[in-house]
Amino acid sequence: MHLQVSEFHQFEAGGNPFLYLVPSGGIFAVDELSRKALAIAKEQPREAKELLDALVASGATVEDARDCIEELVGARALGPEGGWKEPIDEAPAKFPLQTLVINLTNQCNLSCQYCYEYGEDKVATPEGKAKFMELETAKQSVDFLFKESAGRNSVHITFFGGETLMNFPLLKQIVDYSQSEAKVKGVTIDYSLTTNATLLRQDIIEYLSTNAIGVTVSMDGPKEMNDQLRVFANGKGSYDIIVPKVKELLKHHTTRPIAARVTLTNGVRDVAKIFHHLKNEIGFHEVGFAPVTTSPTRLYAIDEKGLDDVLGQFEKLAYEYLEFALRGEHHGFSNVSDTLSELHQGISKSHPCGAGLGLLGVGPSGDISPCHRFVDSDEHKLGHVSEGMDSTKQQDFLKRGHVNAKYDCESCWARPVCAGGCYHEAFVRYGDTGHANLHYCDWIRGWTDLCLKIYGEIATHNPSFLNHFDQRKAS
Amino acid sequence: MRHLRAINKKARRIDDLLSTTEGDFVALQQNNAAQRPHYPMGCSIVFSPGWEVDSTGGTAGLCQPVERDLYDCYISCYWPAQVPDHLNNYPEWTSKCAAATKDWRNIDLVFP
Numbered sequence: 001m002h003l004q005v006s007e008f009h010q011f012e013a014g015g016n017p018f019l020y021l022v023p024s025g026g027i028f029a030v031d032e033l034s035r036k037a038l039a040i041a042k043e044q045p046r047e048a049k050e051l052l053d054a055l056v057a058s059g060a061t062v063e064d065a066r067d068c069i070e071e072l073v074g075a076r077a078l079g080p081e082g083g084w085k086e087p088i089d090e091a092p093a094k095f096p097l098q099t100l101v102i103n104l105t106n107q108c109n110l111s112c113q114y115c116y117e118y119g120e121d122k123v124a125t126p127e128g129k130a131k132f133m134e135l136e137t138a139k140q141s142v143d144f145l146f147k148e149s150a151g152r153n154s155v156h157i158t159f160f161g162g163e164t165l166m167n168f169p170l171l172k173q174i175v176d177y178s179q180s181e182a183k184v185k186g187v188t189i190d191y192s193l194t195t196n197a198t199l200l201r202q203d204i205i206e207y208l209s210t211n212a213i214g215v216t217v218s219m220d221g222p223k224e225m226n227d228q229l230r231v232f233a234n235g236k237g238s239y240d241i242i243v244p245k246v247k248e249l250l251k252h253h254t255t256r257p258i259a260a261r262v263t264l265t266n267g268v269r270d271v272a273k274i275f276h277h278l279k280n281e282i283g284f285h286e287v288g289f290a291p292v293t294t295s296p297t298r299l300y301a302i303d304e305k306g307l308d309d310v311l312g313q314f315e316k317l318a319y320e321y322l323e324f325a326l327r328g329e330h331h332g333f334s335n336v337s338d339t340l341s342e343l344h345q346g347i348s349k350s351h352p353c354g355a356g357l358g359l360l361g362v363g364p365s366g367d368i369s370p371c372h373r374f375v376d377s378d379e380h381k382l383g384h385v386s387e388g389m390d391s392t393k394q395q396d397f398l399k400r401g402h403v404n405a406k407y408d409c410e411s412c413w414a415r416p417v418c419a420g421g422c423y424h425e426a427f428v429r430y431g432d433t434g435h436a437n438l439h440y441c442d443w444i445r446g447w448t449d450l451c452l453k454i455y456g457e458i459a460t461h462n463p464s465f466l467n468h469f470d471q472r473k474a475s
Numbered sequence: 476m477r478h479l480r481a482i483n484k485k486a487r488r489i490d491d492l493l494s495t496t497e498g499d500f501v502a503l504q505q506n507n508a509a510q511r512p513h514y515p516m517g518c519s520i521v522f523s524p525g526w527e528v529d530s531t532g533g534t535a536g537l538c539q540p541v542e543r544d545l546y547d548c549y550i551s552c553y554w555p556a557q558v559p560d561h562l563n564n565y566p567e568w569t570s571k572c573a574a575a576t577k578d579w580r581n582i583d584l585v586f587p
Binding site for chain 2: 018019021024025026027028029030031033034064067068071072074075077343344345346347348404407410455456459470
C-alpha cells in the first residue's frame with residue numbers, strides 16, 4: 001500500500017505554512033515535520049514504512065514520525081494512491097426555504113446598459129406578464145414562503161425589481177401581511193431590499209429604518225464611473241440624482257448597515273477609487289464588487305487581462321482590509337469578509353449558492369424561479385406561488401448544478417468555495433446553468449488563495465477577530 | 476494533534492472526530508494490541524484476482540470501490556473480462572463516465 005499526497009492547497013501566511021484541505025475545507029497550520037512528510041510523499045507515492053524511515057533519517061524520532069503520518073492521513077492530507085474517493089451526499093430532496101426574493105415589479109426608471117433583466121444578454125421573457133405584482137400574488141408569495149419554510153423559526157424576504165421602490169405601496173402591504181402571519185406562526189422575518197436609490201424619499205427612508213429593512217444600493221462609484229452605464233432612458237447619468245438621497249438614507253436609516261453594490265465593467269474598474277469614494281466620501285458601511293455578467297463580446301465586458309487587473313486591485317484593497325483587521329477595526333470591503341466567513345466555517349459546497357434550494361425568486365406574475373436573476377424567464381420557471389414548486393424541474397436544476405456533475409471542477413482545489421460559480425453567469429456564457437464558469441477559474445483560485453493568506457495572517461496575529469465570523473450566515 | 480493545528484471551524488471538527496475515533500480503523504490489520512490507523516495492504520486499484528475482498532471477506536476495507544474493477548477490466552487490464560467492444564461497435568460505451576469511482580452508474584448498458 002502506497003501513500004500519496006491528497007488534495008489540498010498549501011499556502012504561507014505570517015511566515016507559517018498552512019494547508020487548505022480539499023474537499024473538506026479544513027485549514028490546518030502544519031509543523032516542519034509534516035511539511036517534510038508532504039514534500040517526500042509529493043515526489044512519488046511511498047510505502048508508509050518508507051515514508052516513516054525517511055522522516056526518521058531526517059532526524060525525527062520514530063514516535064514523532066509515526067504520529068505525524070497518522071495525523072496527516074487522519075486529516076486526509078495523505079491518502080491511498082488514487083485518492084480518497086467518497087461520494088459527496090446529494091442535496092436532500094426536501095430543503096426548507098429560507099429566503100424568498102420578491103420582484104415587486106419588472107419595470108425600472110433607469111436604463112443601465114448592462115442590466116441582466118433588460119440588457120443585451122437578458123434571459124427574461126416578460127412579454128404578456130404582469131409588470132407590477134398584485135397584492136393577491138404577493139400574499140400567495142408570502143403564504144408560499146411560510147409553507148415551504150416549515151420547520152424554520154426565522155425566514156428572510158428580499159424585495160427586488162426592476163426598481164423595487166417603483167412599487168413601494170406593495171412593499172408596505174407585504175410587510176404588514178407577512179408580519180401578521182408571522183405572529184400567528186411564531187416565526188420572525190427579516191427584510192431587505194436592493195434599489196437604485198433614485199426614488200428614495202424622506203418618508204420611505206423613515207419607513208425602512210423603522211422596520212429595520214436592510215438596504216443595498218446599486219451604484220458604481222464616483223460620477224464619471226457611475227454615469228458611464230447607470231443612466232436614465234435619455235442617457236443622462238443618475239449620480240447627481242442619487243447622491244443626496246443616498247446621503248439622507250445613510251443619515252436617517254440607522255437600524256441596519258447600508259451596503260453599496262458595484263458592477264465592474266471594462267470602463268469602470270478602478271476598485272480602490274470606487275471603494276474609497278463610496279466608503280469614505282459617501283459613507284456606506286460596506287461595499288461589494290462583482291464583474292458584470294455578460295457575453296464576452298459586449299463592449300463593456302471585462303476581458304481576461306482586465307480581470308487580472310481587477311484581481312490585482314482587489315489584492316491591494318484586501319491587504320488594506322488586513323491592516324484594519326489586525327487592529328480589530330471594520331473595513332467594509334465585503335468581498336473579503338464574505339470569503340473569510342466561508343473559509344472560517346470551512347464550508348464545502350455541493351452547489352455554488354442557495355438558488356433553487358434555500359432561496360427562490362418570485363416574479364411579478366407569481367412565477368417561481370431559482371433566484372432573482374432568472375425571474376420572468378419561461379425557460380427557468382420552477383412553478384407558480386399559487387400552485388407550488390415543480391419538483392421535477394427543481395431536481396433537474398439542482399442535479400445539473402451539483403459540483404459532482406461538473407467534470408471541470410473535479411480536480412480544482414477551490415471547488416469547496418466555488419462549486420462552479422453563478423448559475424446565471426454560466427447560463428449567459430454557456431447556455432447551461434450546470435456549466436462550470438471556466439472563464440473565471442484562474443480568478444477564483446487567485447482570489448481564494450489571497451483570502452486564505454489574509455485568513456492565515458489574521459489567525460496568526462489577531463485570532464479573536466475571526467470570532468466575527470463564528471455565526472454562520474443563513475441562506 | 477501535535478503536528479497539525481486546527482485553525483478554522485471545520486478543522487476543529489476534523490480534529491474532534493479523529494480524537495473520538497482513534498483506533499477504529501481495523502479492516503485489514505492484524506489484531507495487534509496497539510490499534511493504528513489502517514493502511515490497507517491490498518487493494519483493487521487495478522484488477523488483480525485475489526485482492527477483491529479484504530481480510531474479513533468483505534469489501535469495506537478496500538481502498539477503491541469494487542465497481543472500479545469493471546472499468547479497469549476495460550481500460551487497462553490484461554484480464555479477459557467480458558466488456559463491450561469499444562473499438563468498433565460501442566465506442567461511446569463509457570463516454571459519460573469521466574471518473575469511474577463516481578460515474579460508473581453512467582456506463583451504458585449494451586445489448587449485442
